[in-house]
Amino acid sequence: MHTAARRSLLSIVVTAAFITINHVYTLGSAALALGAVLVLVPTTLLLWYRKTKSPVAFGGYLLMNVWIVAGFGIAKGFWGGLLRLFIGTGLASVSTSYPKPSIGSYAFEASGLLMFVGSLFVAYTAWRLIEARRGIARSPAYPVIAMAAVLAVLGTGFVWNTKDRWSPPADGVVRVGVIVPRSGPYAILGGSFLKAVEMATEDLRNTRYQYRLITVDVGNDPRTARGAIQRAIRDDRIDAIVGGISLFGQVTKPLATAARIPHTCVCTVTSIGDGAYNFTNIPTPEAEATLWVREAQRRGIRRVALLSQNYPSIHNHVRALKAEAARAGLPISYETEFTDSVTDFRPLIAAARASQPDVYYVEALSPQLDLLAGQLRDARIATIASVVAPSLSQHPELWEGSWYTDSNLRDFGFKTRFEQKYPGMLFATHMMPYAYDDFNLIVQAFERGENPAVYLRNVTRYEGTAGTITRAPGSGNFQSAPAVWTIRNGKPALYN
Amino acid sequence: MSKRAHGWIVISVLIAALLGGAYVIVDRNQPTGSTDTPSGFLH
Numbered sequence: 001m002h003t004a005a006r007r008s009l010l011s012i013v014v015t016a017a018f019i020t021i022n023h024v025y026t027l028g029s030a031a032l033a034l035g036a037v038l039v040l041v042p043t044t045l046l047l048w049y050r051k052t053k054s055p056v057a058f059g060g061y062l063l064m065n066v067w068i069v070a071g072f073g074i075a076k077g078f079w080g081g082l083l084r085l086f087i088g089t090g091l092a093s094v095s096t097s098y099p100k101p102s103i104g105s106y107a108f109e110a111s112g113l114l115m116f117v118g119s120l121f122v123a124y125t126a127w128r129l130i131e132a133r134r135g136i137a138r139s140p141a142y143p144v145i146a147m148a149a150v151l152a153v154l155g156t157g158f159v160w161n162t163k164d165r166w167s168p169p170a171d172g173v174v175r176v177g178v179i180v181p182r183s184g185p186y187a188i189l190g191g192s193f194l195k196a197v198e199m200a201t202e203d204l205r206n207t208r209y210q211y212r213l214i215t216v217d218v219g220n221d222p223r224t225a226r227g228a229i230q231r232a233i234r235d236d237r238i239d240a241i242v243g244g245i246s247l248f249g250q251v252t253k254p255l256a257t258a259a260r261i262p263h264t265c266v267c268t269v270t271s272i273g274d275g276a277y278n279f280t281n282i283p284t285p286e287a288e289a290t291l292w293v294r295e296a297q298r299r300g301i302r303r304v305a306l307l308s309q310n311y312p313s314i315h316n317h318v319r320a321l322k323a324e325a326a327r328a329g330l331p332i333s334y335e336t337e338f339t340d341s342v343t344d345f346r347p348l349i350a351a352a353r354a355s356q357p358d359v360y361y362v363e364a365l366s367p368q369l370d371l372l373a374g375q376l377r378d379a380r381i382a383t384i385a386s387v388v389a390p391s392l393s394q395h396p397e398l399w400e401g402s403w404y405t406d407s408n409l410r411d412f413g414f415k416t417r418f419e420q421k422y423p424g425m426l427f428a429t430h431m432m433p434y435a436y437d438d439f440n441l442i443v444q445a446f447e448r449g450e451n452p453a454v455y456l457r458n459v460t461r462y463e464g465t466a467g468t469i470t471r472a473p474g475s476g477n478f479q480s481a482p483a484v485w486t487i488r489n490g491k492p493a494l495y496n
Numbered sequence: 497m498s499k500r501a502h503g504w505i506v507i508s509v510l511i512a513a514l515l516g517g518a519y520v521i522v523d524r525n526q527p528t529g530s531t532d533t534p535s536g537f538l539h
Contacts, residue, residue, distance in 0.1 A: 085518055085521055086517060086518075086521070089521050100525075103521065103525040105522070109518045109522055110515050110518055110519075113515065113518055114511075114515075117511055117514070
């Protein structure tokens with residue numbers, strides 16, 4: 001009896017250690033309290049039983065075993081760990097009807113597997129303890145077979161449950177959540193994103209289902225956005241999500257995955273696109289850089305001066321540009337990065353000019369963007385180029401004749417139509433066509449009677465307003481080729 | 497070698513296979529591309 005009790009308690013303590021490590025990733029330091037409960041309560045109950053032979057103590061001890069085995073070992077370790085990691089990955093590799101599972105760090109995944117293995121020891125030693133208490137010692141074949149049968153049934157259930165199946169929308173209405181900020185510093189972009197999706201909805205003709213937009217104002221704080229998105233998923237029962245701005249795409253990603261609905265995002269953070277339920281759709285900084293350098297070489301440019309603001313997204317563009325320039329043998333004659341407090345750029349311009357560049361690459365946020373352009377004009381410098389930024393200038397006349405790369409527009413009439421329909425509304429070339437196309441991708445899925453997430457996993461090429469977008473099988477990132485733009489007569493215009 | 501020792505060897509090999517398989521899967525799923533936290537007009 002003592003030996004069986006010791007082995008049972010030892011297996012609980014070891015398994016509790018794995019449970020604690022695994023839960024640090026979700027509970028933080030509170031996982032230590034969980035671990036303490038899982039060790040101290042069974043120990044106390046076993047000591048109490050040893051002293052009094054109380055059936056209550058023994059029953060309590062067994063209940064703790066059941067909690068560890070069923071709650072942590074089977075539910076989390078086996079279903080949420082082993083099956084997700086191995087069976088889920090295997091199923092996703094053979095059929096797009098199954099999503100690629102979300103996978104955590106190795107320590108998280110390994111502790112989850114060990115939680116399951118440990119729980120098998122907990123179950124086995126608990127059974128031996130019960131047998132010892134009853135004074136009998138039978139072969140463990142029966143409980144081993146019973147446990148194997150339970151795991152086999154769960155495995156079959158996992159395969160059935162994980163498959164994404166088509167189900168027609170309730171009442172013939174597809175509810176599409178539009179998740180963008182409508183207030184704060186992103187209000188202009190969010191508002192015009194919403195208008196692009198509304199325009200896409202109004203452009204629909206003869207569809208099998210109705211498409212209703214559920215707008216979700218996520219404010220300007222990603223921390224409060226989570227609640228708004230959860231409410232939309234739960235209360236409005238949205239069938240799909242189109243969104244923009246990576247800060248909010250990062251919040252939406254796990255919620256869309258949990259709800260098993262597709263989420264397309266006009267986001268530069270490519271890790272948001274997992275190829276399961278989340279897909280990004282925007283040219284990468286690398287694609288912009290490749291075209292920018294090619295255009296520079298076509299223009300006979302031999303030296304480039306870089307003047308850019310210290311800002312995460314701008315870093316991505318500048319980093320990609322420098323890498324591509326180095327690859328193509330295009331020297332950077334001068335490089336400087338400024339903060340958002342700088343208003344006098346004349347010393348920087350003078351230093352850049354001293355390096356004798358053929359073109360000044362400029363990228364910044366407003367108001368520095370136009371301040372810098374104005375001071376370059378004052379210095380009689382007209383050879384200005386950029387990526388995306390001039391399309392959002394408040395004073396495009398300062399950028400007259402400059403060139404830059406930005407998203408392509410297959411149909412320039414789309415921009416014209418947008419500006420006529422929503423006068424005064426900013427047309428963000430780097431966003432609007434993708435918002436329009438993302439919505440139509442969702443529509444196509446429902447019109448074809450396919451599960452929308454499965455449909456997106458199968459799309460590798462799409463002809464939309466942003467031109468041809470492509471996606472490598474399994475990838476969560478739609479790729480598209482940017483185009484060269486210029487400011488002509490105070491307005492953005494495709495160069496060719 | 498005793499039956500018990502055989503059992504422990506089999507269990508150890510199975511656990512090592514589980515952990516090794518997990519390592520391979522996690523390694524293949526490392527995120528690639530930009531993960532900077534962006535904000536503003538370049539989203």
